[in-house]
Amino acid sequence: MDPLVILREEHELVRRVLDNLDQCLLRVERGGSRRDLSRFVRWLRVFVESWHGPKEEEILFQAMLQEGFDTSSGPISVIRCEHSEMATGLDMAVSAIAEARDDDPSSVHPALVALRSLGYLMRYHMEMEESVIFPMADAELSPEGKRQVWERMYAETRQSNQSPVAGAMQALAQEFQVLYPSASRRSYAA
Numbered sequence: 123m124d125p126l127v128i129l130r131e132e133h134e135l136v137r138r139v140l141d142n143l144d145q146c147l148l149r150v151e152r153g154g155s156r157r158d159l160s161r162f163v164r165w166l167r168v169f170v171e172s173w174h175g176p177k178e179e180e181i182l183f184q185a186m187l188q189e190g191f192d193t194s195s196g197p198i199s200v201i202r203c204e205h206s207e208m209a210t211g212l213d214m215a216v217s218a219i220a221e222a223r224d225d226d227p228s229s230v231h232p233a234l235v236a237l238r239s240l241g242y243l244m245r246y247h248m249e250m251e252e253s254v255i256f257p258m259a260d261a262e263l264s265p266e267g268k269r270q271v272w273e274r275m276y277a278e279t280r281q282s283n284q285s286p287v288a289g290a291m292q293a294l295a296q297e298f299q300v301l302y303p304s305a306s307r308r309s310y311a312a
């Protein structure tokens with residue numbers, strides 16, 4: 123049993139949504155509607171701040187801290203800083219989207235830059251977690267620590283999946299895949 127399977131699956135989901143976002147950004151760049159930019163930001167904010175991020179901060183990193191991992195410096199502290207950077211990036215994207223105007227098509231450019239930067243950061247961040255943090259936890263957490271991480275992740279996911287927010291998130295991810303299909307990944311709806 124992989125105690126981090128839920129985190130890995132959630133990474134795959136956000137990668138699909140980032141692929142959809144890339145398609146949306148290309149269309150806006152070519153003069154398409156910017157209507158959905160705010161909906162992507164809303165989805166990513168829930169993912170980072172309420173859905174996926176807390177599982178890492180409050181379950182995985184807490185378990186690692188309890189087993190003596192250094193969380194105040196080194197890779198875990200870098201990852202924590204990136205969580206804050208992503209929250210800041212989301213705020214910047216919200217501001218940039220709000221400043222785009224219908225009478226000036228070029229005014230959407232800062233929003234496109236902010237969202238592309240956020241996408242790069244999120245992809246890089248997930249790669250770092252999968253190549254550094256998760257293997258470290260796999261290799262060094264005790265069997266009991268892994269069991270507790272798995273149980274808490276599973277319980278948290280089961281609870282959050284029953285919330286209206288999770289349902290709305292899943293539905294929105296499916297809608298993004300229909301509106302902005304990504305050729306490189308299988309459909310989330312499939």
Ligand SMILES: [Fe+2]
Pocket residue numbers: 175178201205247251
């Ligand atoms: Fe993370």
Ligand SMILES: [Fe+2]
Pocket residue numbers: 129133174178248251
């Ligand atoms: Fe993550």
